[in-house]
Amino acid sequence: MSIFVDENTKVVYQGLTGSQGRYYGLLNRDYGTQVVAGTNPKKAGTDVDGIPIFASVGEAVEATGANASCIFIPAPGVKDAVIEAAEGGVEFIVCITEGVPAHDEAWFYNKLRRDFPNVRLLGPNCPGIISPGKCNIGITAGHIAKAPEAGKPAVGIVSRSGTLTYQALYELKLQDIGVTTCVGIGGDPVPGTSFIDCLEAFEADPDTRAVMMIGEIGGSAEEEAAEYIASNMSKPVVAYVAGQTAPPGKKMGHAGAIVSGGKGTAAAKMDALQSAGVKVGANPTEAGELMVEIVKGL
Amino acid sequence: MWDGHHHPFSIARRAVGNGPMAPSPSSSRGEPSRKATRLDLFEYQGKQFFASYDIPVSKGEAVTTVDDAVAAAERIGQYPVVVKAQVQVGGRGKAGGIKLADNADEVREHATNILGMDIKGHVVKVLWIEVASDIAEEYYASFTLDRSAKKHLGMLSAEGGVEIEAVAAENPDAIAKIWIDPVDGLDEATAREWVKAAKLNPAAEDGAVDVLLKLYRAYTEGDADLTEINPLILKPTGEVHALDAKVTLDGNASFRHEWSEFEATQVRDEREQAAHEKGLQYVGLDGSVGIIANGAGLAMSTLDVVNQVGGSPANFLDIGGGANADVMAGALEVINNDPAVRSIFINIFGGITRGEEVANGIVEALRRVDIDAPIVIRLDGTNAEEGRAILEPHLSDKLQMQPTMLDAARTAVQLAASAS
Numbered sequence: 001m002s003i004f005v006d007e008n009t010k011v012v013y014q015g016l017t018g019s020q021g022r023y024y025g026l027l028n029r030d031y032g033t034q035v036v037a038g039t040n041p042k043k044a045g046t047d048v049d050g051i052p053i054f055a056s057v058g059e060a061v062e063a064t065g066a067n068a069s070c071i072f073i074p075a076p077g078v079k080d081a082v083i084e085a086a087e088g089g090v091e092f093i094v095c096i097t098e099g100v101p102a103h104d105e106a107w108f109y110n111k112l113r114r115d116f117p118n119v120r121l122l123g124p125n126c127p128g129i130i131s132p133g134k135c136n137i138g139i140t141a142g143h144i145a146k147a148p149e150a151g152k153p154a155v156g157i158v159s160r161s162g163t164l165t166y167q168a169l170y171e172l173k174l175q176d177i178g179v180t181t182c183v184g185i186g187g188d189p190v191p192g193t194s195f196i197d198c199l200e201a202f203e204a205d206p207d208t209r210a211v212m213m214i215g216e217i218g219g220s221a222e223e224e225a226a227e228y229i230a231s232n233m234s235k236p237v238v239a240y241v242a243g244q245t246a247p248p249g250k251k252m253g254h255a256g257a258i259v260s261g262g263k264g265t266a267a268a269k270m271d272a273l274q275s276a277g278v279k280v281g282a283n284p285t286e287a288g289e290l291m292v293e294i295v296k297g298l
Numbered sequence: 299m300w301d302g303h304h305h306p307f308s309i310a311r312r313a314v315g316n317g318p319m320a321p322s323p324s325s326s327r328g329e330p331s332r333k334a335t336r337l338d339l340f341e342y343q344g345k346q347f348f349a350s351y352d353i354p355v356s357k358g359e360a361v362t363t364v365d366d367a368v369a370a371a372e373r374i375g376q377y378p379v380v381v382k383a384q385v386q387v388g389g390r391g392k393a394g395g396i397k398l399a400d401n402a403d404e405v406r407e408h409a410t411n412i413l414g415m416d417i418k419g420h421v422v423k424v425l426w427i428e429v430a431s432d433i434a435e436e437y438y439a440s441f442t443l444d445r446s447a448k449k450h451l452g453m454l455s456a457e458g459g460v461e462i463e464a465v466a467a468e469n470p471d472a473i474a475k476i477w478i479d480p481v482d483g484l485d486e487a488t489a490r491e492w493v494k495a496a497k498l499n500p501a502a503e504d505g506a507v508d509v510l511l512k513l514y515r516a517y518t519e520g521d522a523d524l525t526e527i528n529p530l531i532l533k534p535t536g537e538v539h540a541l542d543a544k545v546t547l548d549g550n551a552s553f554r555h556e557w558s559e560f561e562a563t564q565v566r567d568e569r570e571q572a573a574h575e576k577g578l579q580y581v582g583l584d585g586s587v588g589i590i591a592n593g594a595g596l597a598m599s600t601l602d603v604v605n606q607v608g609g610s611p612a613n614f615l616d617i618g619g620g621a622n623a624d625v626m627a628g629a630l631e632v633i634n635n636d637p638a639v640r641s642i643f644i645n646i647f648g649g650i651t652r653g654e655e656v657a658n659g660i661v662e663a664l665r666r667v668d669i670d671a672p673i674v675i676r677l678d679g680t681n682a683e684e685g686r687a688i689l690e691p692h693l694s695d696k697l698q699m700q701p702t703m704l705d706a707a708r709t710a711v712q713l714a715a716s717a718s
Contacts, residue, residue: 076553099335101521101551102443107480109448114481141649141680161595166649170679187594189445216595219445242598245605246614283603285704 002131002181003156003201003208004092004120005068009135012037012060012090014081015072016048024072024096024139025051031142033135036064057088068092070128070137078124079104086116094137095123095192105190112192121192127162127184130169140182145169148178153298154207155291157182158198159214160191160221161242164284168212168240171288177295180208187216195225203233209298210236212291213278217243217266226272236294237278240287241266335549336523337560340384342426344543348525351516353509354539358428360384367409368402370427377401378430381408385420386565393417398430420565431541435499436529438462438473439510440544441517449477450517452484454496454510459529484514498532505538506530521551569613569636576628578615585610586714588633588642588671590626592617592651600645603703609711612639622655623662630667641713642673643706653677653685661692672696672713676706 011028015021016038026049029035037060038048044055054060057069069085071078071093078100085093105124112119122129128138133147144166148154155172157179159165165184172179183198185191195213202208211233215222222241229237244266270280279294281287339347342360349355358379359370371379383395390396395417397408405427415422436459444451455473457465465472474496478484489507498506509530517525526544533539547557566574573580579594583601587609591597597616604611613633617625626644633639646656656677664673673696677685689699700706 075550099550101554102523102548103480103518103521103551106443106448106450110479110481139649144649144680159595161593161598163591163593163647163649164595164599166679167596167599167647170647189443190448214595216598221445224446240599242595242602244602245611246598246601282606283703284599285702 001205001207002134003198003205004122004181004183005129005131005135005137007032007034007134009068009092009137010034010036010064010066011068011070011137012039012054012057012064012066013051013070013072014039014057014085016040016051017043017053018072021072022048025070027142028070028136028138031136032133033137036060036066057085057090061089066090068094068137071095071097071124073097075099075101079108082108082121083111086112086119091119093119093121093192094126094128095121096126096128096138097123098125100124100188102189105188109190109192120197122183123186123188123192125188126186126191127165129181129183131181132179138184140166140169140184144173145182146173146176146178148180148207152178153209153295154178154180155210155212155295156180156198156202156205156208157212157214158195158202159184160187160195160216161214164214164240164242167284168214168288171284172212172291175288175292177291180205187218189219191221195221196228199225199228199233199237203235208235210238210291210294212287213237213239213273214284214287215239215241215269215273217241217246217269218264220264222269223272226269226276226278229273229278230276237273238281238287238290238294239270239273239278240281240284241269241273244270244282337547337549337557337564338386339543339545339547339560340386340424340563341382341543342384342424343560343563344545345426345540347520347545348513348516348540348543351512351520353512353516354537355543356428356431356539356541358426361409361425361427362413362423364406364409364413367425367427368405371399371402371405374427374429376429379405379427380430381405381412382426382428383412383415383417383422384424384426385417385422387418387420390417395422431531431539432534433529433531433541434534435502435532436541437496437498437502437506437532438465438528439506439513439530440524440526440528441514441522442524444477447477449479450514452476452478452492452510452514454492454498454506456497456499462528478514480518483518484511486511501536502532502538505532505536509538509540521548521555522546523548569632572635573615573632576632578617578625578629578632580632581614582636583611583613584638585612586638586640586718587710588612588615588636588639589645590615590617590629590633590642591645592647596645596647600643600703600707603707604643604711607704607708607711609707609714612636623659623666626659627663627666630663630669634667634669634671639671640717641710642669642671643710644673644675645703645706646675646677646679648677648679648682648685651680653679653681653683654688657685657688661688664692664697669696671717672698674698674700674706674710674713676700676703678702
């Protein structure tokens, strides 16, 4: 099995008629994803390489049975696009767009929680999600991901960083380890889906036998994940945290420092994860090797 | 009625607008991975920003010359005035960058001394001249995003004017916090409860509620990552007033604001400025190995690995997902202009961007830019073998290729060590 998306996921692309939306939408279709519709109020009734364009997500859902959306709308339109998708009736929204204002993110995160509690948002500013061999939504290169093989243990990946997500997929492919689902949650201030959401889903998925987690400095998402792992995860977790030697960024006034407390540094995150029983690699390659050891023992 | 810490309406006419400013420690929770989109405002810009949301600030003017400082003080027409150095670093009061002037001659004297002053590496180019305020009490107020709670966090304290981080550490109960759902916003009744919880002087209640509602509006409608007033003062006459302004704006929201003036005054070092003009995400560091990587996570990971094998990176440079010749040439130019660089490590992982495109970009960039330091390339991912085949004929002492990130880091670090 996989988490969040599989071969039955039908996706409507918001922004399919734009250059990025078209490029990745067609790549995703080539991979095997059910790309059933696109939206553009000005181009309803036309098509993109045979994919029908509708005026809204609601119309696309009605006509095609789409149950997921993928947003390639420029940042100023993302707030409306997310709400349009939720109102349109999809259950899973992947927002690839980067540069969305933090206040918009905070607003639609809370709006979804309140008015659309069954809708899951992934992103913004994320590479998307791939369940290898079944469904690829977003900008991940499908061929660097290895699908699970029958009789061999497979693992899940959850990552805050785009290129390191690819690196992780690739390291596991080189080691001949299949991946059930790889989720790029993105590194924005208010991600729709958290590490914990993914860890919970991987824990519940019988085919996922272990999880690789890629974190980054800043915020406290890794520390919160570590707490969750310590008390809720039975499956082994391997982690890498990027930015162990990163330069200090600009200080966000005193308020930011108070919020973060001692959290946020790579060292604090690695300590928290190790204390939770997670095997932490010093670099992505070492994390891959740690996963090989774990998979051998499964 | 009083909390014992403050004497009601004891008048402290101070030259130090920011209270005793503590040095601003460099943060350990930096996030170079995010695009450089935060706009840090100078105090005078923050006050203009506040004023546009009707938050009461002292009447004043920003000036860049001594003559203009004197003229501004005369226009303000009410002495004493405060002459304040405009730098984005704490400790300017202690450094002599904030002075009270009782007349035009004193303005001239202080402005002459402060303009051009070096405060912790920040040279004072702008002065803010404002009318001095009588202070009864000093408070602290701020709004920022609590990423864990995914709500806005408001903090209010009766113990303002001092470094609030010290208050938070030593007496956390002295800070009244509220978490605000962005969908609900902040209403007057909630703000009033909050002011009461913070135990502000009852005489300040109405004024504080008013300022907090306006500050929340400035924070949300103004697309700020942070709005902070320290100190927020109660005047002997009963008004509540922002004596300082610390504002960080979310550059991602610039499409719906007119922020070109704020963008123009962002403080960057020369290397960062050059990279910024080429649209590259660059952070200057002190080491000798120049770094180019695609993707912020991979770039951070590259710094980690270079350090792990005993080297020191000269920079963080993320060229983004693609790696075409223009971007690569621009990145190499920026690195090449850094005299501390002894070797260059190009770390590319091809995802959607295929290895041969990356390799062609590198070859073309090297044709355009004359590079001094030896280069080590690690190219992996999609079609990496095809990419490496393209690079093969160009390899030399000055251009090497290594199969893994660790091998490439070791080679780059050795080259840097042998060159210095």
